[in-house]
Amino acid sequence: MPRIWNRIAGVQDDLKLFDIDLEELMVKKIGAGEETMFWLDRWIGDSTLKTSFPEAYKLERYKHCKISDRLQNGDLIWDWKSVPRTLESVSEIALLVSRISDFQTVQGNDKWVCTLASDGVTCFMWRAKLERIPTACALLKRGIRITSPICSYCKNAEEDTAHVLFRCSMAVRVWEWVLSWCDLQNIHFESAEELMAFAAQWGSCEMKRRVLISICYGTTWFLWKARCDWVFKKLRTSLAKVVDSIKSTVFLWMKYRRKHCTLQWIDWCINHFI
Ligand SMILES: [Zn+2]
Numbered sequence: 001m002p003r004i005w006n007r008i009a010g011v012q013d014d015l016k017l018f019d020i021d022l023e024e025l026m027v028k029k030i031g032a033g034e035e036t037m038f039w040l041d042r043w044i045g046d047s048t049l050k051t052s053f054p055e056a057y058k059l060e061r062y063k064h065c066k067i068s069d070r071l072q073n074g075d076l077i078w079d080w081k082s083v084p085r086t087l088e089s090v091s092e093i094a095l096l097v098s099r100i101s102d103f104q105t106v107q108g109n110d111k112w113v114c115t116l117a118s119d120g121v122t123c124f125m126w127r128a129k130l131e132r133i134p135t136a137c138a139l140l141k142r143g144i145r146i147t148s149p150i151c152s153y154c155k156n157a158e159e160d161t162a163h164v165l166f167r168c169s170m171a172v173r174v175w176e177w178v179l180s181w182c183d184l185q186n187i188h189f190e191s192a193e194e195l196m197a198f199a200a201q202w203g204s205c206e207m208k209r210r211v212l213i214s215i216c217y218g219t220t221w222f223l224w225k226a227r228c229d230w231v232f233k234k235l236r237t238s239l240a241k242v243v244d245s246i247k248s249t250v251f252l253w254m255k256y257r258r259k260h261c262t263l264q265w266i267d268w269c270i271n272h273f274i
Helices: 003-009 013-016 054-059 087-100 118-129 136-141 161-167 169-181 193-199 206-233 239-258 265-270
Strands: 026-029 111-114
Touching: 054 087, 054 193, 118 136, 118 193, 118 206, 161 169, 161 206, 169 239, 193 206, 206 239, 239 265
Parallel strands: none
Antiparallel strands: 026 111
């Protein structure tokens, strides 16, 4: 079992209690395919091959076989219990072959990767600071015709970066929650620049500061995601959902980054500056 998975597998059930699916947050990046189960792990497509191709799976002799057992030098090596005969099994195998025909293993270990990398969020933060995220106002400035610059979530003001991330009703409530969770009183941010400057010089412990930076950056990212889900899918994300996403994602970043991390989900929820 890969190290990262060892570190976080213990919290899977805890997270499920909060309706957070760890498997949605983590994906497998395949190296040589020696540590990933061909049928039972999710490594190609949105579900396991067992779920996608149940008839073919029934015929597999070794249900726990690894990718490297079935894919060798670009060739597929099957080991069926009996020759596939039924129409369902034959057509499933044909589909399965086409799904993995372009897949190639590479040298190295298989790794679990957080679907939302902290580097990506840092990059988002910098773009927000430079007013380079596609808000309604930013689009208008670039000459892109949109129906209105007004925020479609609260309908109270023009939608620029500061509005989406700090002033919109959802943002205000999320920040209230996050700042109180971090035990930071009487703090209020008006811009990405202000937030970054505050987090960068906060406190005297480097490790705690990094946790705070992750929480703050993660918060802006999930506020932006909630805004996009509303604008493009008409989905109103609840405050609880945004908060849970922030807590669980930053928790995984911590687990992933720190070696020998013994941080437990329940402790994290109560006091994250451990
Ligand atoms: Zn708004």
